[in-house]
Each structure stands twice: as structure tokens, then as C-alpha cells.
Amino acid sequence: MTDPRYPIGKFEWPQTITETDRKQWITTLAELPAALRKAVAGMTDAQLNTPYREGGWTVRELIHHIADSHMNSYVRFKLGLSEHEPTIKTYDEAAWAQLRDAALIPAETSLCLLECLHLRWVCVLDGMRDSDWQRNVIHPELGTISLDNLLALYDWHSRHHAAHITSLRQNKGW
Numbered sequence: 001m002t003d004p005r006y007p008i009g010k011f012e013w014p015q016t017i018t019e020t021d022r023k024q025w026i027t028t029l030a031e032l033p034a035a036l037r038k039a040v041a042g043m044t045d046a047q048l049n050t051p052y053r054e055g056g057w058t059v060r061e062l063i064h065h066i067a068d069s070h071m072n073s074y075v076r077f078k079l080g081l082s083e084h085e086p087t088i089k090t091y092d093e094a095a096w097a098q099l100r101d102a103a104l105i106p107a108e109t110s111l112c113l114l115e116c117l118h119l120r121w122v123c124v125l126d127g128m129r130d131s132d133w134q135r136n137v138i139h140p141e142l143g144t145i146s147l148d149n150l151l152a153l154y155d156w157h158s159r160h161h162a163a164h165i166t167s168l169r170q171n172k173g174w
Helices: 017-042 059-082 091-097 102-106 107-126 130-134 146-170
Strands: 136-139 143-144
Touching: 017 059, 017 107, 017 146, 059 091, 059 102, 059 107, 059 136, 059 146, 091 130, 130 146, 136 146
Parallel strands: none
Antiparallel strands: 136 143
16 A cells, blocks of 8 residues: 555655656656646635645645745755855745645645746756756755756655645545
């Protein structure tokens, strides 16, 4: 039985990264807004307010979390490309999910935000040179992370949370 917390498995840092990997991961990011729209299409407010697993976020909170997380990642990439090994800011994801906007604002707001954000993010990623992928950011908890590895992480993050929603729908027969 699949662990509902990790429907696609836990993230593992890649040992090697190829140009083909990067292209696939960028494609994941480019396609995520449409994939999320499809995943929540036709859901009622009651369904959007359903946790994807016991003790987990609601679908609405999850959509808002993805927007929050990906805004942070976009900024992290821009810092990594414009500064020498910047220390990036962490944030308390659970606390952000408890803020008023995550419960009250329609998921549509974050879906629109993700469409615009991912257009800009993918534009930045598509313009990166080979040497840019080796640039690093310093994560206060994880240490030094190359932009290559950061891309791998957000490819997984995208697929991971989309699978939370699609797994919930499948399990509930929605």
C-alpha cells in the first residue's frame, strides 16, 4: 500500500543530472498549472475543503501551498542566478497554510497565480546556460544546493502534490 503522504515516493537527490533530465523537469513545471486545473476540475467547495489524507491539508490549502512554495522557489532561482551563493530564506509551510488566505480565498486565485508564475519561471529556466545549473544557493537547513538539484526538487514537489489531489479523487470516486 502506498503511503498517502508520499504517493510518488519520497524525494531522493539525483546522483547525476543530464540535459534530458532538466528538459523533463522544466516540462513538468510548464505543465503543472494545467495539470492542477485538471485535477480540481468540477470539485465542489466541500471537496476542495477535504483533506487529501487524514491529518493532511485540504485540497484548497494544498493549492495555496503549491503557489506559496513555488513563489519561494522562483525567488530562490533568481537569487541563485544573480548573487554568489546566497543564503535563501526558509519559511514555516504549516504556519503559512494556517493563515487566513489559505482557508478563505478560492483555489482559483492560486491557480491563476501559478499560471503566471510558471510562465515567468520557465522563461528563466529555459534561458539558463550549462554553467548556471552549477550555481548554488545555501539553504539554512539543507546546506549547499545547486540549481540543478533545486530543479529536481521542484519537479518532484509538483508531481508529489498533484498526485495528492488525483489520489484523493480516485480514492473517493470523484
